[in-house]
Amino acid sequence: MVVGSVDWCATITVDEKFEYKPGSFNFGGSFKFHEQSRGWVVAVDADTGAERWKYETAGPQVSGITPTAGGVIFAGDMKGNFFVLDSANGKPVYTAQTGGAVAGGVITYLREGKQYVALTSGNVSRITFGVVGSPTLVIYGLGGTGTAPAAVESVSSHLPDPALGAVTFSKVCAACHGGKAEGGIGPGLTGLAQRMDFAATVQWIENPSAKMPKLTPSPLNVQAVQDVAAYVQGL
Numbered sequence: 022m023v024v025g026s027v028d029w030c031a032t033i034t035v036d037e038k039f040e041y042k043p044g045s046f047n048f049g050g051s052f053k054f055h056e057q058s059r060g061w062v063v064a065v066d067a068d069t070g071a072e073r074w075k076y077e078t079a080g081p082q083v084s085g086i087t088p089t090a091g092g093v094i095f096a097g098d099m100k101g102n103f104f105v106l107d108s109a110n111g112k113p114v115y116t117a118q119t120g121g122a123v124a125g126g127v128i129t130y131l132r133e134g135k136q137y138v139a140l141t142s143g144n145v146s147r148i149t150f151g152v153v154g155s156p157t158l159v160i161y162g163l164g165g166t167g168t169a170p171a172a173v174e175s176v177s178s179h180l181p182d183p184a185l186g187a188v189t190f191s192k193v194c195a196a197c198h199g200g201k202a203e204g205g206i207g208p209g210l211t212g213l214a215q216r217m218d219f220a221a222t223v224q225w226i227e228n229p230s231a232k233m234p235k236l237t238p239s240p241l242n243v244q245a246v247q248d249v250a251a252y253v254q255g256l
């Protein structure tokens with residue numbers, strides 16, 4: 022059996038006046054990660070539970086792990102590394118930098134006689150430590166020689182469009198601010214315009230406090246920031 026893990030210390034401080042808040046992370050006080058983070062892929066003997074080998078990853082390891090009958094294991098880490106390990110001893114046989122946190126599933130499939138490996142890279146999930154990156158589907162083919170293409174950035178430009186902003190909001194912001202901006206681990210944004218105007222909202226998204234991840238230039242480009250700012254201004 023092969024499992025991934027996160028190895029990251031944090032200091033949790035008890036707050037006697039702590040109040041439970043539904044939909045939030047409730048640690049009973051404040052929570053601060055230490056700078057150093059890493060992960061492990063560990064192989065254990067399914068009969069005895071004895072550890073066979075372990076492979077240290079540069080970032081926390083939360084992606085799917087895909088063992089194969091071919092004797093290799095596919096997985097990735099939060100620092101964007103995709104890796105192929107030898108099932109027998111955990112030694113890496115191939116690694117690549119995907120450019121975004123690898124936090125989703127990793128699959129392999131056969132099509133017209135050729136084997137492929139597909140994975141997601143880049144994410145905005147609130148449970149993946151604020152790491153972002155343009156959400157991208159990466160597909161490797163066995164025997165290929167090409168390099169990974171650079172992420173495509175939209176260069177279209179138009180007046181701030183709240184309808185487009187609503188789509189961005191549900192994909193990128195809702196995880197923290199709630200589907201209807203009612204609040205979650207981030208504050209509720211209804212009535213935002215009363216305390217923050219359009220320009221200040223754009224500025225905030227471009228330079229948020231340490232509690233909110235920086236989402237520019239990826240996954241949000243200049244236009245996407247304007248659109249989503251127009252949307253939240255109307256809440």
Ligand code: HEC
Pocket residue numbers: 145146147151190193194195196197198206207208209210213216217222225226230231232233234236241249250253
């Ligand atoms: C990973 C969680 C997370 C994501 C994703 C996120 N935010 Fe936030 N946001 C926060 C937190 C936490 C705060 C409160 C920061 C503070 O108080 O320092 C915040 C604060 C804000 C504020 C200031 C609110 C106020 O009343 O002062 C705005 C505006 C905002 N976010 C907009 C957005 C928009 C728009 C998006 C999507 C493009 C977004 N946020 C994505 C966590 C998030």
